[in-house]
Amino acid sequence: MPEAMLFDLGNTLVSYFYQAEFPAILRVGVLAVRDYLREQEMLHVDPEVMWQAVRAEDHEAEDHRVRPLEGRLARIFQLEPDEMARVAGELCRRFTAPIFARGHCYKDTLPTLQALRAKGYQLAVVSNTPWGSPGALWREELRRLELDPWLDVLVFCTDACCRKPAPPIFQLALAHLQVKPKRCLFVGDDPRWDLAGPRAMGMDTCLIDRQSMVQDTSTASIQNLHELMTVLQSR
Numbered sequence: 001m002p003e004a005m006l007f008d009l010g011n012t013l014v015s016y017f018y019q020a021e022f023p024a025i026l027r028v029g030v031l032a033v034r035d036y037l038r039e040q041e042m043l044h045v046d047p048e049v050m051w052q053a054v055r056a057e058d059h060e061a062e063d064h065r066v067r068p069l070e071g072r073l074a075r076i077f078q079l080e081p082d083e084m085a086r087v088a089g090e091l092c093r094r095f096t097a098p099i100f101a102r103g104h105c106y107k108d109t110l111p112t113l114q115a116l117r118a119k120g121y122q123l124a125v126v127s128n129t130p131w132g133s134p135g136a137l138w139r140e141e142l143r144r145l146e147l148d149p150w151l152d153v154l155v156f157c158t159d160a161c162c163r164k165p166a167p168p169i170f171q172l173a174l175a176h177l178q179v180k181p182k183r184c185l186f187v188g189d190d191p192r193w194d195l196a197g198p199r200a201m202g203m204d205t206c207l208i209d210r211q212s213m214v215q216d217t218s219t220a221s222i223q224n225l226h227e228l229m230t231v232l233q234s235r
Contacts, residue, residue: 165197
């Protein structure tokens, strides 16, 4: 029986977007940053150069190292270090605003977290962030969604400087929880990040497939978090 439950965030506990929807959200975020820089008389690039840079930045590192949002935006908008230092926080907020505007908890999220807490499980979120956006903003987001009181540990890729499935992000979560991997169950929606990574650390896994889109028979699979209780009873 596990002692700790580790959850992915997007499409596991909270609905934000699916991969096919991200290009449109990215465009809104980039334009929000552009408009702010224009207001501050700090816009140095023309539209064609800006969008070329956006396309060049729209990838993650092959070795899973985090490519921080602040650096991406500085390169896209050709901001000098002293300029970026003045506006980095606001630019990140403008960029992530359209993501957070879409965020809402699934109906099964809070009841499940409350039930697990009542049974004595430690609860954690271990999540990558879009474009390496700051973990501090995501902690604010979890407070906005009123999930923070039910979670013992929050670890985002920017905290570990590595994205799932790389080991450092899981190692950091385990260190905070003070629990061995074999005493953990990881629940997530993406086999690439949420199955391979935890398994390599020695954790048990459970795939949540809310839209019945993933074909993976290598682990327990559920369509909603209420079904997690049945999975736990079998462990």
